[in-house]
Amino acid sequence: MSGHYPHADYLPRHGTVVYVLEFINPFNPNSQPALNKPMKVYNAREYFFRTYRTSEARSEKNIHPSIVEDTCWWLKSFIPDFENNSNISKKEYLITMISSILYTIKYEFNLDYFLLLSKDRKEIFCKVYVTDEWTQNAAIKEGYFLQLKDNKDYIEKFQEVSPYCPAILLLKKKNNEKHFKKYDNNGHESFCNGSLFKHTDKSRLFIEYLNKRVDLHVLKVSEVMVESFCVHEEQLLQELRKIWASFLAVFKPQPLEDVRSYFSEKITLYFAWIDTYWSFMAIAAVVGIITFIGMKVFGPETIEGTSFQITFAVFLAFWGSAFEQYWRRKEKKLAWRWGTTEHSAKESQRPEFKGIYDLDEVTDKMKVLPSPNEHKILKRLVVYFVVGISLVIVILAVSCIFALRFKLNQDPDTINYARFIPAFLNILQIRILNIIYEKIIIKLNYWENHETESKHNDSLALKTFLFKFFNSYTALFYIAFFKETLETREYCVDVANHDISCDNSISDKVLKADPGCTNCLNDLGFQLGVIFIINLAMNVVELGFPWARWKARMFKAANNDLQNTDITLRTSLYPVEYDSKLEVYENPIQDYIEMIIQFGYVCMFGVAAPIIALLALIEITLEIRVDAWKLCNLTKRPDPIRSDSIGVWLNIISVMAYAGAATNAGIIVFTSKVFDKYDIQVSVLMFFVIENVFIGIMFIVSKFISDVPKTVKNGLEWSRKVVNQKLLLKKAFNEEDVGSRVSWRFDSFFIEKKDLRYQF
Helix, strand or coil: CCCCCCCCCCCCCEEEEEEEEEECCCCCCHHHHHHHEEEEEHHHHHHHHHHCCHHHHHHHHHCCCHHHHHHCCCHHCCCCCCHCEEEHHHHHHHHHHHHHHHHHHHHHHHEEEEEEEEECCEEEEEEECCCCHHHHHHHHHHEEEEEEEECCCCCHHHHHCCCEHHHHHHHHCCCHHHHEEEEEECCEECCCCCCCHHHHHHHHHHHHHHHHHCCCCHHCCCCCEEEEECCCCHHHHHHHHCCCCCCCHCCCCCCCHHHHHHCCHHHHHHHHHHHHHHHHHHHHHHHHHHHHHHHHHHHHCCCCHHHHHHHHHHHHHHHHHHHHHHHHHHHHHHHHHCCCCCCCCCCCCCCCCEEEEEECCCCEEEEECCCCCCCCHHHHHHHHHHHHHHCCCCHHHHHHHHHHHHHHHCCCCCCHHCCHHHHHHHHHHHHHHHHHHHHHHHHHHHHHCCCCHHHHHHHHHHHHHHHHHHEEEEEEEHHHHHHHHHHHHHHHHHHCCCCCCCEEECHHHHHHHCHHHCCCCHHHHHHHHHHHHHHHHHHHHHHHHHHHHHHHHHHHHCCHHHHHCCCCCCCCCCCCHHHCEEECCCCCHHHHHHHHHHHHHHHHHHHHHHCCHHHHHHHHHHHHHHHHHHHCCCEECCCCCCCCCCHHHHHHHCCCCCCHHHHHHHHHHHHHCCCCCHHHHHHHHHHHHHHHHHHHHHHHHHHEEEEEEEHHHHHHHHHHHHHHCCCCCCCCCCCCCCCCCCCCCCCCCCCCCCCCCCCC
16 A cells, blocks of 8 residues: 555545645745744644644553654654754644644545645645545444435324434444435435435534544644635535525525535524514514505594504514414424434534643543633623623713704704704614624623533623614614603703793693604604614625625735746636635624514514514515525535524524513503503503513413424424334444554655645
């Protein structure tokens, strides 16, 4: 067996490209000053051992590739102190680290790869190929679940989803493959030939395998690797762009199964959620249009017009709760259909988690352990103090805006601008404070140092939502419940200072000074209208900024300064190089927040302007395609993460639904003219009665309607029964420690310049 790495002329490669590691090129002639910089040996050793999730003290465990000790003097088991304190060049360190990672892929994982130089020769792209045979063995070892074929005898509704069975069943008999579903190259079920694994399955298994063996974050910190990412499949991506990520497909249903096959469950859950939200908003838009027409025909001050308005308020109170309850059940059904009910993503430490790198006695593996001097409580207090200060700033900003509004109302020359200018300033305040707060809270959330990705994201989501709730709704709450009372009182004080009599009621002078006080719902509706119109416009900006950044990166890559001095440079980018220039898609936190804030506008204040439900529907329709377009055109292909729920967002939606019930009860009692003839005590009593009726009915419905549909419960129980029957005969096997490998004999271990392909 040859000991050399595959050279550029090594053509036979088996399998499918699933992942790319982007390394710094240690042979780049234009980076020699940086590559020749000295690096302490003890630093290089520490980075190496941490890359392989071990330490120098445990090096005798042979967790890292043992061949490294035979070929690299500065990585031998024991070196003298003077050598440990000596220097090596950055280039030597890079060559050793890259060679070691390539050795792991080729000879420990038994996978092929291909090395490709970037256009400017600054990076090396390592394209990793995964075979079906390798994937099957990895699936067996990892306990990966595959879906059984549909059985023609399935007649019950709860049997509409074929069971998911652990891949260990493949060990029983060689022909056991026939029991599982197979897929073609497009990820669609194949009834003839095909693979047991979709592209996302292969990527997921390789990523899990690689992350157990190698700490990619350390490679990035030590500036060995630039990035790692899944590769796009151009044919499938083009199809998604055509049928999903296009404004020409705006009236077509989302191909969620195709999205799931390409982007996996976590991202698909977001689009499934927003699809459900669209359906409920369509219902609200229809009812809102009917209400709007009824109020215009009969007049908002008439009994008939008021009846339409009150009916819409009652509808919104239960509409939000119905959406939350419906999604809870649909989420469970999707998890059942996708096989993620009990097999969601495995939690692991965040790469950025800081602490003490030491041996975990529970797992007997090296990992980052929480520092005893973490001061978590103090950090949490500091963070929430900053959040509290931010909320105070919001209240002060809104107070200044409405103080300006009152002053504009007092001057006949500016009274015509008293609605437009404050409304515009409020939108400006919301946008600017959101941007500033997001930058601050992201840094503070990292400072809190959460150990897992889910804790990090949930914490960020809650703190971001808390601020945006106040920032987005404070002005609306003021208009709905406090404006008439406070501004009338202020006006009375003002005229009293000029010796003009003013009683406690709204006088004719007050009505003339501020006609909006006759019905604060008018002002509330106007403010909502301005918000929605600007939000629609901002969707264009949302698409424009990432697009502009993407164009700038592509222009820079295509017009490199070296192009004018080096005629041997390529003129085009290879597909994998093109993918590397795209942005990283981290998570849909901001997308969720944007839609949930919009949900709050409609759920809590929609009665003031029933037509905004239609505007919201238009915005959601555009949002779906904008988010899809960004995902298919501007971002790298995300890692295929499994998920069975939208997580913390479900609880936030529930809170918003209950808040909507309380707000609509308040608008019916205090803001509309229905209870004007009663004194304040009766109005307060009526508010509590109506609010408790709304919330009570919502609570009772939520308790009596199970979160998990009966079909799903029966289906899962039946699936377990089928799987247990098929696994009666399990074959035990001992998995060899992934780090324990027999060293091969090599003619050459280190990567060489000739191993890199530049031109095809």
